[in-house]
Amino acid sequence: MSWKDEIEQLRKRQALAKGMGGPEKLKRQREAGRLNVRERLDLLLDSGSFREVGSITGRAEYDDAGNLIDFTPANCLFGRGKIEGRTIAVVADDFTVRGGAADAAIIEKQIQAEKMAGELRLPLIRLIEGTGGGGSVKSILDMGATYIPFNPGWDQVVANLERVPVVSLLLGPVAGLGAARAVSSHYSVMVKGSSQMFIAGPPVVAGIGEQVTKEELGGADLQLAAGAVDDAYASEADAMAAAKWFLSYLPNSIHDLPERRETTESPGRRDPALGDIVPRDKRYAYDMHQILRSVTDEGSLFEMGRNFGQSVITAFARLDGWPVAVLASNPKVYGGGWTAEAAQKITRFVDLAETFRLPVVHLVDVPGFVIGTRAERAGTLRHGARALSAIYQASVPWCTIVIRKAFGVAGAAMMDHTRFRYRYAWPSGDWGSLPLEGGVEAAFKAALAGADDPDAMKDDLNRQMKSFSSPFKTAERFWAEEIINPAETREKLTEFANLAAPLREPRTKAPRYRP
Structure with a gap:
């Protein structure tokens, strides 16, 4: 039959x-x-x-x-x-x-x-x-x-x-x-x-x-x-x-680890041009994408979500062949300030890195939250606090490079400061609870109002504050762990990627992830 x-x-x-x-x-x-x-x-x-x-x-x-x-x-x-x-x-x-x-x-x-x-x-x-x-x-x-x-x-x-x-x-x-x-x-x-x-x-x-x-x-x-x-x-x-x-940057599941790809690039490759990329005049922006392309493996930068929350860049990349999640400020949009949309973007991206065990590299130039009535109506603080929570709840290895500004609550969200602070700063670093511009007027409002020459007093206060804001004085107190030559940034990041690689472990319990 x-x-x-x-x-x-x-x-x-x-x-x-x-x-x-x-x-x-x-x-x-x-x-x-x-x-x-x-x-x-x-x-x-x-x-x-x-x-x-x-x-x-x-x-x-x-x-x-x-x-x-x-x-x-x-x-x-x-x-x-x-x-x-x-x-x-x-x-x-x-x-x-x-x-x-x-x-x-x-x-x-x-x-x-x-x-x-x-x-x-x-x-x-x-x-x-x-x-x-x-x-x-x-x-x-x-x-x-x-x-x-x-x-x-x-x-x-x-x-x-x-x-x-x-x-x-x-x-x-x-x-x-x-x-x-x-x-x-x-x-x-x-x-x-x-x-x-x-x-x-x-x-x-x-x-x-x-x-x-x-x-x-x-x-x-x-x-x-x-x-x-x-x-x-x-x-x-x-x-x-x-x-x-x-x-290509992700494992098959949370039970696996992202794979390294072979590369012929030198992990210690230096780019002297990075030493000139940040303008001395803080009113001017620069191209963060140029920095990202310089410090990551050639051709490996994969940006996603570039049309939403544009003051923040989210991308995958490779460092010495290892896949990493890249979070970076975009000073060309709101000076890198956090909007409600940018905070939502950060939360989702950090959760993605946490879910699939990708180490995070964070390049920081954050003047704080974007302010004004529009920001208040958008619920910026609520969304910003959620992003901050995502960063503090993350357990993946984390490396921060402070490129320029880091002010206020959003600036403090560069990393979970209670963990080992694997952090470097460029000599262009400028940080504090709030920017000096405008800060003097707020802090010394009464004194300035009673001064014989308010403008002269304000200029003198600004000079004093500027002398105290040197990144070297911060480093002397170990409030900044290490200041580096910008040209050495790739070398520092590839060292981080190789140190972090053995620490990544498959998940035994899935984190909560919401779209």
């Missing part, structure tokens, strides 16, 4: 499934400038490495004799594949089948994809296009009833944030539960011009009197500025390349 007929039936179903939503829907996808789901998997994964799970899942129709007459595949594909030889889990929406709506889905596929990533300890990439939620209005007619909403598999989505790296690529219009999945990631990327994200799309929003296009409602520029997604790129290929780059 042979099972030839059944094997043929299997092949027939697999072929029908690979037809996705059919020629007309596939044509429409191409005309919209977007790849179909299987083209995306081919682009993302090493050639021939995809192993699909649930390859013939879908809705079949049979004649009275039990013969298959039609088949619509589920709008969700998942399985495992390889990226540069590294096994990952991947789950992908098929927009050509009912526009990604859940009334065409077998929701258990998405749930199993999340479970596979978590239980097999594999990084997860979600390719999202559509709603992926409770279905369309049409599904209510099909079911004959409505239901109390719930988020299927959300326990697994939340759990994966604390156990494996999760990346979401938004590759078309994304709404509802699909949008919630997108932002519930460690790294999320949109494609400019062809992907949008919103709570509800334009037809629904029209019900509250707003007439907007998809791009106006949830285009990349809007979502980047809001901090809802991390990055956006010009093409799907570029977005996938960013996802691969991001994952």
Whole structure:
């Protein structure tokens, strides 16, 4: 007896499934400038490495004799594949089948994809296009009833944030539960011009009197500025390349450690140009990115979230091949001052480093919190205190380089000062409870008001204060541990990275991570 007929039936179903939503829907996808789901998997994964799970899942129709007459595949594909030889889990929406709506889905596929990533300890990439939620209005007619909403598999989505790296690529219009999945990631990327994200799309929003296009409602520029997604790129290929780059710094799970990569660069390479980069006039900014590129391994700086909380830079990089998390002030925006948005960005980034055991390098030039009524309305203090808590709760190795300013509560957030202070300062260091500019007027207000020559008294006080603010006088009291030649910064950081490497241990208990 042979099972030839059944094997043929299997092949027939697999072929029908690979037809996705059919020629007309596939044509429409191409005309919209977007790849179909299987083209995306081919682009993302090493050639021939995809192993699909649930390859013939879908809705079949049979004649009275039990013969298959039609088949619509589920709008969700998942399985495992390889990226540069590294096994990952991947789950992908098929927009050509009912526009990604859940009334065409077998929701258990998405749930199993999340479970596979978590239980097999594999990084997860979600390719999202559509709603992926409770279905369309049409599904209510099909079911004959409505239901109390719930988020299927959300326990697994939340759990994966604390156990494996999760990346979401938004590759078309994304709404509802699909949008919630997108932002519930460690790294999320949109494609400019062809992907949008919103709570509800334009037809629904029209019900509250707003007439907007998809791009106006949830285009990349809007979502980047809001901090809802991390990055956006010009093409799907570029977005996938960013996802691969991001994952290259992280372990497969919290039970593993980030890997070192071979490098031919000298760990002690010096850059004399750094000695001239910080202007003597504190009113002028400089390029912190230039410093970061100089001190890290060549080509290794991977910045994320550059459009949100822009007074702070968050990036991954390598030092002598070791992956590290880089936190840095951006003096070109608010002088490096902390806004509410910057504080939110810091909290999430420090939690990411803590989750996956990446040592943190912090380059500091912080004049304090940004002040004014706008800052107060934004809840800057509350968000700043949360960021400060994240820094003090972190247990990963931490190295701070004070480049220039460090003032007030935000300046004090350069590190947890109760730990061993692995810290260096440049000769351009300028610190205190508040900047001298304006501080003299506040501290000596009554005396200045009663002085015969207030301007002369203020000038004299400023001269005295300036003489006391020398970083060398701070170092003499061991309030600054070590002042270094800026050219030596890379050497100091690579020493830190090598000292920190043996201290990193896989987690036994996952920290709390929230998107």
